[in-house]
Amino acid sequence: MSRVVCVSCIDGRIHDFVFKAIARIFPDTMVDLITEPGPDAFLTKPESTQSLIWDKIDLSIDVNSSKAIICIAHEDCKGHAVSKDQHKLDLEVWLKNIKDRYPKIPSHAFWIENSGLAEEVGSSLSLKS
Template sequence: MPDRFATIFTCIDGRIQQPLTEWMKNHLDVEYIDTITEPGPEAVLAATGERCLEVLLEKVEISRRAHGSGTLVIAGHSDCAGNPVSDDEQRTQLRRSLDRLAERLPGTRILAVHADRCGERCWAPLLVAEVTSAPADVRLAP
């Protein structure tokens, strides 16, 4: 039986919403997606100050608490008006975001995904990196 919910940090750009939702439903075997949007989310999550990051993480906590979401996807995309840098730089920001969130979201599966433009109306989400952080009650050996 699939998990019911997963959470996504994604861009406000409407072109990528459906391809990312379909990718998540197919690859994560979930029914519903709780969506948190920010222009250029990978840049925001990679470099924002602690106070702003805490506000964003509160939204993830609502999804976790209310819907039992144990998976978070951070998604960037080509041709982003909110983060107009190269795809390679966006992928670097996605990895940085993943690392930054993994230490703050114990027991969460976190995936970084980049939607590459493959045509006028085509966006192909590709996995950049993935981590499952240790649960809060597990101590890792030094």
């Protein structure tokens, strides 16, 4: 069974949607879940916070052999209370940074609505979880 690493919000309301969205693209895959309030904004946080998240992603890749990196942002996020458009822009910045840091590992970013609709940022793919 393969494995991916996902940086997602700490908000438990979206966790089922997160796993369902990932399963649509990576069926039969284990997920190493890193949670952080407003994860799509972590590149704007203090260097110490960034370092902790990078270290966890590195661990998942180096020790658990994760084959992809995913970031999730969601509607009504209290940890990063910005518009949907801003979340999507932040996810695009996140993707660029991930691709620069891990050029050989596929990366994905999703916006999840309260209804469970998961939209891949940078793609026309929409999934109903």
